[in-house]
Every structure is written in structure tokens, then in C-alpha cells.
Amino acid sequence: MRFKRIIFLFGMLAAGLWATSGCTVKAVGDPNRPITINAHVTVDIRGLKDTATDIEDYVSGAKPKESLPIDQGGK
């Protein structure tokens, strides 16, 4: 009984694969309608807060100019 069930399931799987193997999907873009992608920028709030804190610490005189968040290539 169990062996028959396995054979049945295998047969269904094979049939499904056979049925879909002949199907193809082709997507064709419309050159008159350009695709627009709206990318959402994820802001690192913690990193931004670190930058803000460094700047405000300098402004208040608590830290020297060397503590400012300036990239290595910054002047």
C-alpha cells in the first residue's frame, strides 16, 4: 500500500514536470514606457547620530577640531 502511494506521488510529480516543461514565459518590455525604479535609501540612524554628536561636541568646545567626522581624504 505504501509502495503504491510512493509510485502514485512520483507519477504525479513526473506528470507535473512534463506539463510545465513545454511552457515558456517571455517578458517583453515596451520601449515606449521606460521602467522607473524608486530606490529607498536606508539611513543608518546610529551612524548619523554619532556624526551629529561629534559635530556638536566640537561646536561646544568639548572636543578639538581633530574629533570632527571628516574622511581621510577631507581637507
Place this chain on the structure above:
Amino acid sequence: MRALKILSLTMILAAAMTPLSVRAEAKYALKEMTPGVSAALDARRARFDNLADLKAKGMVGEDNQGYAKALVSAPEVEVVVAEENNDRRVLYTTIAAQNNLAGEMGTIEKVFAEVQRDKAKPGEMVQEDNGQWVAK
């Protein structure tokens, strides 16, 4: 079977840990110290004691958009506040421009507002996120 389970769990754990390490390194910096930014920072530093004095007297507060606000109708106070806010705007727009955050000025302003609230001394007026003005 047991080895397969251990391998699967290890792969899932590795995949979950990878994004955390990448996010921890992110930080926004001033890519270039332009003359405008340098002047704005120096002006704010020179103005700091005066502004702090006005805040201590309750004449100036920190709003929830990252800017100072005159709480009294006095020309000399309004001039100081206007100059301070101009310099802050230069900094915010520079951070946005140099870190590809051109559409995130609102976020930058709110983060600076939060830092100003954190650094406010007891008794100084600050505006909370809900718009209410309170003495810290």
C-alpha cells in the same frame, strides 16, 4: 541526518550574522571640509557661549527640527538665532550632499534635534517630537 541539521543551522547563523557586521561599520562623515562648512563650524563655535547664555535665560530653545528658536520677540535674539540656523543648515545640507542623502534632510534634521535635546542643560526649553515645548 544530524550532520545535515548542524550544517543547516550553521549556514543560517552565518547568513544572519553577516548583515549586522556590515551595518555596524556605516557612518556619515564630511567627505570634504569646504570653506562654507569650515566657516559655519567656526561661527557656531564662536557663537556657542552667547547662544548658551540665551538658552539659560529661556530666550532661545531647541525645536524638534534641529534648529534654534527665539522664544522672545527681541531683534538681537532673533539675529543670533537666524545666524545660528543658517550655519546649521549649511552643515545639514553638506552632510546630505556628501553622503548621498539628498532626500533625507528631514531625517538629518531630526537626528540633530535629538542630539540637541540630549545635550540641553536642565531648565533649557526643548521641543519634543509631538510639538510640545518643555523645560528639560
